[in-house]
Amino acid sequence: EPEVTQTPSHQVTQMGQEVILRCVPISNHLYFYWYRQILGQKVEFLVSFYNNEISEKSEIFDDQFSVERPDGSNFTLKIRSTKLEDSAMYFCASRPGQGYSGANVLTFGAGSRLTVL
Amino acid sequence: DQQVKQNSPSLSVQEGRISILNCDYTNSMFDYFLWYKKYPAEGPTFLISISSIKDKNEDGRFTVFLNKSAKHLSLHIVPSQPGDSAVYFCAASLMEYGNKLVFGAGTILRVKS
Numbered sequence: 001e002p003e004v005t006q007t008p009s010h011q012v013t014q015m016g017q018e019v020i021l022r023c024v025p026i027s028n029h030l031y032f033y034w035y036r037q038i039l040g041q042k043v044e045f046l047v048s049f050y051n052n053e054i055s056e057k058s059e060i061f062d063d064q065f066s067v068e069r070p071d072g073s074n075f076t077l078k079i080r081s082t083k084l085e086d087s088a089m090y091f092c093a094s095r096p097g098q099g100y101s102g103a104n105v106l107t108f109g110a111g112s113r114l115t116v117l
Numbered sequence: 118d119q120q121v122k123q124n125s126p127s128l129s130v131q132e133g134r135i136s137i138l139n140c141d142y143t144n145s146m147f148d149y150f151l152w153y154k155k156y157p158a159e160g161p162t163f164l165i166s167i168s169s170i171k172d173k174n175e176d177g178r179f180t181v182f183l184n185k186s187a188k189h190l191s192l193h194i195v196p197s198q199p200g201d202s203a204v205y206f207c208a209a210s211l212m213e214y215g216n217k218l219v220f221g222a223g224t225i226l227r228v229k230s
Binding site: 006042093104106 | 149151153158159160161162163166206210217218219220221222223
C-alpha cells in the first residue's frame with residue numbers, strides 16, 4: 001500500500017528558530033497539502049500545492065510559512081521563525097490527478113509533531 | 118469557521134451494536150464528503166466517502182448516509198468492534214475533484230467489549 005512519509009516524527013525547537021518539515025508524497029500523486037492539528041483542536045488546512053505552485057492557502061499560512069517541492073519526490077514546509085503557537089501536529093497529504101481512481105481522497109502521512117519552546 | 122460540525126465529542130458503544138456518528142455542514146456548495154479515522158500518533162486514514170448526487174454509500178460494515186436538504190451526514194458502523202475505537206473525522210470538499218478538505222472537530226468512538 002503506497003504511503004505518504006513524513007520526517008521528522010517529532011521536532012523540538014526554540015522560539016524564533018527555523019524549522020523544515022519534510023514529506024514524500026505518493027509517487028504518482030499530483031496534488032499536495034499541509035494540514036495541522038493543535039492539541040485538542042480540529043485538523044486545519046494550511047496550503048495546497050499543484051503544478052509547482054500554491055493553489056490555495058489559509059489565513060494561518062502567513063509570510064512565516066513557505067512550501068517547496070525541491071525535487072521530484074520531496075515536499076517541504078518551512079516555518080521561518082517559529083512561535084509558541086506553532087506547536088502542533090503537521091500532516092502532509094497528497095492525492096492523484098483528476099480522472100484517476102481515488103482522485104478526491106487525500107492520503108495523509110503519520111504527521112510531524114512540532115514543539116516550540 | 119464552523120462549516121463542518123461534529124457536535125458529539127465522544128460516543129461509547131457496546132461491541133456488536135451499531136455506532137452512529139453524525140456530522141452537519143453549513144455550506145450548501147460542498148459536494149463531496151468523506152469520513153476519516155484517526156488513531157493516536159497516526160495520520161487520518163480514509164474510511165468512506167459519498168458524492169452529493171447520492172444519499173447512501175456502503176462499504177462492508179460502514180455506511181454513510183447523506184441528507185442534503187438537512188445538510189447532514191452520518192456514518193453507521195455495524196457491527197461495532199473494539200478495533201473501531203478511534204477518532205472519526207467528517208470532512209467536506211468543494212467540487213468532486215476539488216481542493217482542500219474542511220474537517221469537523223472529530224468524534225471519539227469507544228467500542229466496549
